[in-house]
Structures are given as C-alpha cells and as structure tokens.
Amino acid sequence: MPDSVPGAGYVLGALVVMFVVTVALRAAPFFALSVLRDSPLVAFLGRTMPAGVMLILVMYTLRDVDATTWLPATIGLAGTVAMHLWRRNAALSTVVGTALYLVASALWG
Structure with missing residues (x-):
C-alpha cells in the first residue's frame, strides 16, 4: 500500500473519536435540559x-x-x-x- 493510506489503527481511532463526539452532541441537549429545567x-x-x-x-x-x-x-x-x-x-x-x-x-x- 502507498504511504499516503492511513493504517487500520488510525482509521479505528478516527472512528472512535467521531462516535464519542456524535454521542456527546446528541446527549448535550438532554443534559442541558435537566440542568436548566427550573431556570x-x-x-x-x-x-x-x-x-x-x-x-x-x-x-x-x-x-x-x-x-x-x-x-x-x-x-x-x-x-x-x-x-x-x-x-x-x-x-x-x-x-x-x-x-x-x-x-x-x-x-x-
């Protein structure tokens, strides 16, 4: 393979980061709502x-x-x-x- 193609570890790491960011962004409104409910x-x-x-x-x-x-x-x-x-x-x-x-x-x- 050419050197410009990232390895499996790099791709897996990028996918894990994307997963964590996506889950955090989807959970953020519910967390904010629970904190601000009585505001x-x-x-x-x-x-x-x-x-x-x-x-x-x-x-x-x-x-x-x-x-x-x-x-x-x-x-x-x-x-x-x-x-x-x-x-x-x-x-x-x-x-x-x-x-x-x-x-x-x-x-x-």
Missing part, C-alpha cells in the same frame, strides 16, 4: 418566544412593503392577528397568515 431564564423565554417569533416574522414581511405589495402584506398580517385572537395558537396563526400572504401575493403581487 427562571428558561421560563421567561418559554413565555416570550412565541411573541418574539411573531414579531420577527412581521418585521421580515413588512421590511420591503411598497406601493405594489402593501395589500398582500396587510391581508397576511390581518389574517395572522385574527387567527391568533380567535385560537390563541402561535403555530396555527403563523401558518394561516403565511398562506394568506402567499395567496394574496399570487393574486395581487
């Missing part, structure tokens, strides 16, 4: 993240609104707000608002 910061983020995500989506949608795209953006935003006030479900509100925005963009955009 006030995690509780705060759990309460505020849905509203924060919605705010970011609204800002992203409205960032390039001009004279030709204001109607689809307004329809999508109104649909999102109405669905959220009716069902109080952030995921459903996001999906419905996005769908309304896309349909309105296809029709009037």
